Amino acid sequence: MPHGIWLGGIYLKEEGGYELVLRALYHYKKRLRNIRRSPEIKDAPMFAQLVEGEAMKTYPMIDKVISKIGEGLQDPQILQSLQSDVPLIEKSLNCYEADIKKLGSNSFYAELISDKDLASSDLQSIRSALKRIADVAC
DSSP states (O other): SSSSHHEEEEEHHHOOOOHHHHHHHHHHHHHHHEEEEOOOTTTHHHHHHHHHHHHHHHHHHHHHHHHHHHHHOOOOOHHHGHHHHGGHHHHHHHHHHHHHTTTTTTTHHHHHHHOOOOOOHHHHHHHHHHHHHEEEEE
């Protein structure tokens, strides 16, 4: 990332973006826990093993980002350290968006997303969040 002010920190704290990002991170954790049941890979056992292995490497990183966000709401310095976690936050938001869009296609997605109304309203905000999280002012 270029040096400068990470505008994603401002989005997270001052604009309430942390709520959407936390929902996406919790969703991503749930998705990773259930990766073996995913319609995309359930019929490909060898591929499923590889994907599951990668999921288990990523899973503990999500808890660290969630903790940083919680601590960062009290301490802006910690929030700025999240800049290095932008790729994981982006993956979480993209996964959440994709799964919201697939809600009607398979019961797997309906089980992952319990609050359909909230998810629908989040769908409108995800693209904006992705842009805001990646922004750096020089």
